Amino acid sequence: MAIVENVIYVQGRRTESPASLEETYELLHERQGMAWIGLYRPDQAELRSVAQEFELHHLAVDDAISAHQRPKLERYGDTLFAVLRSARYLDDVEKVEFGELHVFVGPAFVVTVRHAESPDLAKVRRRLEDKPALLSLGPEAVLYAILDQVVDEYGPVVAGLENDIDEIEDELFDGDPAVSRRIYELSREVIAFQRATHPLVSILEALQLGFDKYAVDLELQRNLRDVHDHALRTVERVDGFRALLHNALLVQTSLLGQRQNEETRHLTEASLKQNERGQEDLLVGSDPVRTDAGRHHLRDELPPHAGALVGRRLPPGVDVDGRDVRDPVHGVQATSLALRRAWKGIGVSAWVPAGMGPAGMGPAGMGREPPGWTPTSTSGIRPWPTIHGCRLPLRWSGGRTDPGT
Numbered sequence: 001m002a003i004v005e006n007v008i009y010v011q012g013r014r015t016e017s018p019a020s021l022e023e024t025y026e027l028l029h030e031r032q033g034m035a036w037i038g039l040y041r042p043d044q045a046e047l048r049s050v051a052q053e054f055e056l057h058h059l060a061v062d063d064a065i066s067a068h069q070r071p072k073l074e075r076y077g078d079t080l081f082a083v084l085r086s087a088r089y090l091d092d093v094e095k096v097e098f099g100e101l102h103v104f105v106g107p108a109f110v111v112t113v114r115h116a117e118s119p120d121l122a123k124v125r126r127r128l129e130d131k132p133a134l135l136s137l138g139p140e141a142v143l144y145a146i147l148d149q150v151v152d153e154y155g156p157v158v159a160g161l162e163n164d165i166d167e168i169e170d171e172l173f174d175g176d177p178a179v180s181r182r183i184y185e186l187s188r189e190v191i192a193f194q195r196a197t198h199p200l201v202s203i204l205e206a207l208q209l210g211f212d213k214y215a216v217d218l219e220l221q222r223n224l225r226d227v228h229d230h231a232l233r234t235v236e237r238v239d240g241f242r243a244l245l246h247n248a249l250l251v252q253t254s255l256l257g258q259r260q261n262e263e264t265r266h267l268t269e270a271s272l273k274q275n276e277r278g279q280e281d282l283l284v285g286s287d288p289v290r291t292d293a294g295r296h297h298l299r300d301e302l303p304p305h306a307g308a309l310v311g312r313r314l315p316p317g318v319d320v321d322g323r324d325v326r327d328p329v330h331g332v333q334a335t336s337l338a339l340r341r342a343w344k345g346i347g348v349s350a351w352v353p354a355g356m357g358p359a360g361m362g363p364a365g366m367g368r369e370p371p372g373w374t375p376t377s378t379s380g381i382r383p384w385p386t387i388h389g390c391r392l393p394l395r396w397s398g399g400r401t402d403p404g405t
Helices: 021-031 044-054 058-066 121-129 139-174 178-209 218-284 304-313 328-343
Strands: 003-010 013-016 034-040 072-076 079-090 095-105 109-114 394-397 400-403
Touching: 003 021, 003 121, 013 021, 021 034, 021 044, 034 044, 034 121, 044 058, 044 109, 058 072, 058 079, 058 095, 072 178, 079 139, 079 178, 095 139, 095 178, 109 139, 121 139, 139 178, 139 218, 178 218
Parallel strands: 034 109
Antiparallel strands: 003 013, 003 034, 072 079, 079 095, 095 109, 394 400
């Protein structure tokens, strides 16, 4: 049966517990008291019977049958219809389980329709029955007690969410990538909880606006204001949870970016070192003189004439455009650059004999040809001695000698 409990109250005290809805209707007319009918997932026939007896609005009845409604408060004549969202926290799976409660409040009746296990209306009923003076205030007192129970059940949910957020803050700097997913999933639960709690504040404010119009008892007004304060505190804390989770996600994203940049830097350094070793092995080969512990300056390995010339422009230990001449790889590049700069603007007559070039292509009687020079063709291209397997060609042009391109 969908009927959980069915009781007639007179002056705040239980007088009858009818076995059927039809009996409830008869006793209510006889005793002139208040009926509180509790239903759990009723079928349409049962709910239509209650709606016909108490003249409930069909739109409210349709909402109670279909469920899945947003929290709201509506008035149809002298009947109030409230939809409330209860909640409880499942700590093992970090989920918020939501319930839905529909409450019809009329002049002499209260009908509650639950679609979940929460809220615990049996606890509400026991508490009211222990306070006959409060229950004697009528259906408004029952509505107040239900609202109070719903807000009280929010407390463990808030505590559970807060505890999980504290754990996330501790995990942020541990480098666990799974924390991002946990933040996202917990944010979804917080947003759903916000949707349940925010409208409750408006419901309580609307009830307070009707205090004077419907002559609500003063003590009941105070109790409802207290529930309103608790609801506001809950909403503020939940809003704070959402902000904390948003900031936590930003921090996690930043930390992941830093870790990725650090890993990329290490990989790049390792790759550069590997390339340097590979190039050094290729250029140096097995020559023990050219190891890391004892490299010669390439300038000192040039032929005497070129070595003296380069020495004017490239002192030992000087970098050329960021290239250290003491490094075998960069030394070849630096030497080539230094030769181009050193020979630019210097005539062949400074040290190159006329016999180096083809007939008629230079001044005569200017000295000896440097060692290692070998005429190749009338094109003017002559090879420089091989340095670490790299050849530096030179081009004869007019009265000058420049490095080849």
